[in-house]
Amino acid sequence: MRSAARAIWQFLNHRIVLRVIGLGIGGMFIYAGYDKIIHPDRFADIANDYQMLPLVFINAFGLAMPWMELTAGVALVLGFWRRAAGLVFAALTLAFIVAVAQAQIRGLDIVCGCFDVSGMSGGASWQHFALDIGLLLACILVWRRA
C-alpha cells in the first residue's frame, strides 16, 4: 500500500507529468478567463449572485479576476513563472471552493460561472465543489513541485 502511494507520488512528480498537468490547468484557465473578459457584465452579475463581495467591489472583481486567470494560464502553458502561476491558481481555486460551498449551504440557486458566463454551465453544486478540490490539489502540486 505504502509502495503504491510512493509510486503514484513519484509519477506525479515526474517532470513530464508535471508539465502535462500544468498545460491542462493553464489551458483550462485560459478558456475560463477568455469568456469572462469578453462578457465582463455577465461575469459581474454572476459574482454578485454569490453574495460574498460588497457591491462596490463587484465590477472591479469582474474585470480583474479573468485577467489573472488568463495571465497565469498563459504563463503555465508557455512554461515561465510556473510556480507563481500555480500559487495564483491554488488561491483562486480555494476562493472558488469557499464561494461554491457557502452558496450551497445558503441554498443560493445560482449558475456556476466556472467556465462560461452564458448561463450554459449549469448551477453551482457540490459536484463543482468536489471538482474544485481535485483542481486545488493539482494546483498545489504545480506550485510546490514545478
Next chain:
Amino acid sequence: MVNALNPLGIRWLPGPDGRVGIPRAYESRLPETTVDEAFRIYQSGEGLFVDSRDAEDFEKDHIPGAINIPQRRWAEVWPEWQSQLPRERLLLLYCYGGHCGLSTRQAKRLLPEGYEDFLIIDHGWDGWTKAGHPAERHPQGKAD
C-alpha cells in the same frame, strides 16, 4: 484597455444608480420605473408585462396578463420566444424584488435582439404585491 474598447465593457465601480454589471454602452438604455407607474401602464393596457422569475414561481402567482421568460433558463427558452415577443409594444420587465437583477439581465439580453422599448420595474414582484396591485394567484402552482 480591452475593457475600454469592449462594447460590453463596464465601469470599475457601480454606476451612478448603484447597479453593477451594466455595460457603459447600455447605461442609459436600461430605464427603470416605479411600481406605481407600472400599475398606471397596467391600467391603461399599453404594456406587456414580462416575468423574468423561474417558471414554478410564475405558475404560483404573477401580474395578470404577464408572460414568463425565465431568465435563469434564457439560453433554453429564448429561441422559442424570439419570434413571438413583440418589438413594437412596451415591455415591462420584473423579477422577484428590488435587487434580484434577473429583469435587468434580461433587458441586457433583449437590447442586442432589437428590443429598445422596455421598462424595468424597480421593486419587482415584491414591490407590486406590497403596493396591493392585482395578482393572479394559483397557490397549487397550476397556471391556466
